[in-house]
Amino acid sequence: MRTIKLGTSALEVPVVAVGCMRINSLTKTDAEKFVQAALEEGANFFDHADIYGGGECESIFAEAIHMNDDVRENVILQSKCGIRKGMFDFSKEHILEAVDGSLRRLKTDYLDVLLLHRPDALVEPEEVAEAFDILEQAGKVRYFGVSNQKPMQIELLKRYVRQPLVANQLQLSITNATMISNGINVNMENDAAIDRDGSVLDYCRLHDITVQPWSPFQYGFFEGVFLNNDKFKELNQKIDEIAARYGVSNTTIAIAWLLRHPAKMQPIIGTMNIGRLRDSCKASDIHLTREEWYEIYRAAGNILP
Template identity: 75%
Template sequence: MKTLKLGTSSLDVPVVAVGCMRINSLDRQAAERFVQTALDEGANFFDHADIYGNGTCEEIFADAVHMSSSVRERLILQSKCGIRPGTFDFSKEHILASVDGILKRLKTDYLDVLLLHRPDALVEPEEVAAAFDELEQSGKVRHFGVSNQHPRQIDLLKKYVKQPLIANQLQLSITNATMITSGFNVNMENAEAVNRDGGILDYCRLNDITIQPWSPFQFGFFEGVFLDNPKFPELNRKIDEVAEHYGVSNTTIAIAWLLRHPAHMQPVTGTTNVERLRDCIRASDITLTREEWYGILLAAGNKLP
């Protein structure tokens, strides 16, 4: 699989990340097959969060991969922290405790990447900086990033945090693409011209922060997938047409659409189906034409001004 540099780091990572949010839906044998399929396909970047399955997803993954020092050398592990029941928490105490729990469940001594999961309205960036320093100095975390944050929130952290923030995980799909479409509705009076995210797409490109699209097949906020959905007939006709041209599945084209963007994004899959996972990974080998990319964008109901 093709790789990219994650942000300003030296990490060479697969262009498709394997999300493990639903791995707890699999039995032991299926989980082992899922993880091994990813590794066989060159997809060795696994995305976790301490809240996925209340921590069980990390435990199941560690068992499924048969974690050991030799296995760990083959993996790139990312996890997220900062969400507690009923609150978000970027305090130093919570970040440090969360990482200790993550490492224990994953049966490893370190994370390659730690992301702050959802913006904490009560964030004290000095505490985040102190936590990151301690985690880096102890060797528990090698790289840091954020998730679901807009430019000013990142700038606030960067004022205090000395480590580069190399990734920002954001919801993005063909049907949830306002961070893209608002960019060509500048100075217009239509609804699409509303800047809802502070220009996060261009901000990440300017600051060499890798965008990791999550829920790449979803419409709305976990309302369902758009592929083969009768709510999106024109979009599915167009995706199927492009998929037939390349001899791949519609799943592959949906991921290839994200990879075609010059921001060099790293989509995070959410499937636990090994065939769909393979279809996602195949997108690494396809580069859509400009006409195909725009055709899909317009078929999703977007309009050019």
């Protein structure tokens, strides 16, 4: 699979990452088969979070991949922390405790990447900086990033955090493309012109922060998938037309649409279906034309001024 640099880090990562939020829905045997299929596709970047399945997903993954030193050398592990029941928590104490928990469950000595999961309104960036220094010096985390954060939140962290922030995981799909549409509809009197995120896409490109789109097949906030959905007939007709042209599935085209953007994104694929996983990975070899990209964009109901 094609690879990109993760932010300013030395990590070469596959352009498609495997999200493990739903791995607890699989049997032990199916989890093993799924992880093996991902590795066969060159998708060796696995995204976790301490809250997925209450931590169970990290444990299931470690068992499914038969984690040992040899296996660990050939995979890239990312996890996230900061979400607790009824609150968000970026305190030094919680970050350190959460990482130790993830390491224990994943049966590894280190994470390649740690992301702060959702913005904590009570964040004290000095504490985050202390936690990151401790984790880096102890060899427990190699690179750091954020998730669901806008530019000024990142700037606040950067004032205190010494390490580069290499990734920002953000909701983005063909039907959830506000961070693209507000940059197209500049100074226009329509909803698409509303800047909901402080131009985070441009900011990440300017600062070499890799955008990791999550829920790339979802519309709304986990309302459902847009592929093969009658609510999006025009979009599906266009995707199917282009998929037939390339001899691939609609799943492949949905991911290829994200990869066509010059921001060099790394979509997080959350499916536990091996067929859809393989189809997603095929997007690495598809380069949509400019015309095809905009045709899909418009078919989703996104407007051009």
